[in-house]
Amino acid sequence: MAMQERIREDDAGVILFDAAVSPQVDADWFEPEAWRARGALRQQSGGRGGVAIIDTPAGECVLRHYRRGGLVARLMGDRYLWKGADFTRCFREFRLLGAIAALGLPGPQVVACRYRRTGLFYTADLITRRIADARTLAQCLADGSLDGELAERVGALVARFHRAGIWHADLNAHNVLVTAEQIYLIDFDRGRQRPPAQAWQQANLLRLRRSLVKLGAAAQGEGRFEEQLWKPLVYRYERTLRA
Template identity: 55%
Template structure:
């Protein structure tokens, strides 16, 4: 169970899991210079591994993309502490973990305010011995069984009412036990179930698979992988809807 606590700071605040940390995390937990190793996987600008009192974690500094990055690489408009990207992602991960979903454990979020703007960082628990779906496809290890497990994982996410802002082949992890994890919930949010946004999530994932060359690797990729994923997804979503209806 996550025990979320907020520790005010002169220039902002830290939101952290007191059950994992005990006391509020030190600044070193959020400093790339103190990172255990660079780890260019997922997120803008990559992430880094850090050693924390709660174990090894993944540190991500929030960075802008697109045209907005030309004006400010990592500053966001201040609209209140609970509306910062780091706090919102921490809270969303808490909710999803409580619902039993395989998502990273939120360990600590830091917000540093600078007048009407802020910078932010997030540390989540490391998913050990995991590879991305993109890496798995590149290695030729993606099969129908994996596709079905990924479809089921996405169905559970959507069944919980969660929209993923960037569902792609780099944000799906498979660990050594075969468990499918979904990561990087920046800008994700809870929404009322609706076919429109659910299909948009799936379409984004499919575009990312095309982008990494899944079809070029195998002409039968859709039939061998994508169609089993969709079949498992729709079966899982229907099962979740039936369960909700029986309550």
């Protein structure tokens, strides 16, 4: 189904939504307390992401409030410098997810996003459809289900995105979701489409490797990790990239 972009503006901010997914999206969609009052707030967590699981007319969704990380968060918190609507984090991620869907790649289905501008700054939120019955690759590693076969599937997944020129700004084991039928990449904040090139593709792949090692994938030895997980992943990555 082709995306149908619509924009709605009111005192609460500017909303960009896909009318093909939900023909009506208002400001309350971006307020966890509004969902709580309806008994439709399924789960909420704080931290950097500010994520809530909500039961909407478009199905179960993930509401994410954009927050900064690192030292700059102490100064800016959840505020970003205004450079125009098309340059907001939420509009860019919304449209990138639309492009990913149009390419037939497995990412989250985007529903809506909103920015709220105050002077030189803005805050932002994004709503996507929740991917049901999914575990992160980090969870698969922790419970021992990350084996050579799954590693190969992950390599093929990353290659498909890279072949299409999709750069993920934070490719790590928490942003790979695994279901019984499919593997997905999620969280495309700051991601973009760019001409395929070995330099950024390899840097992206090595970022995933560092994430796996940091989470303990090499705890039983670097050589074992290399042979049982990383080589299968890279083997399938390279074959898929050339296909």
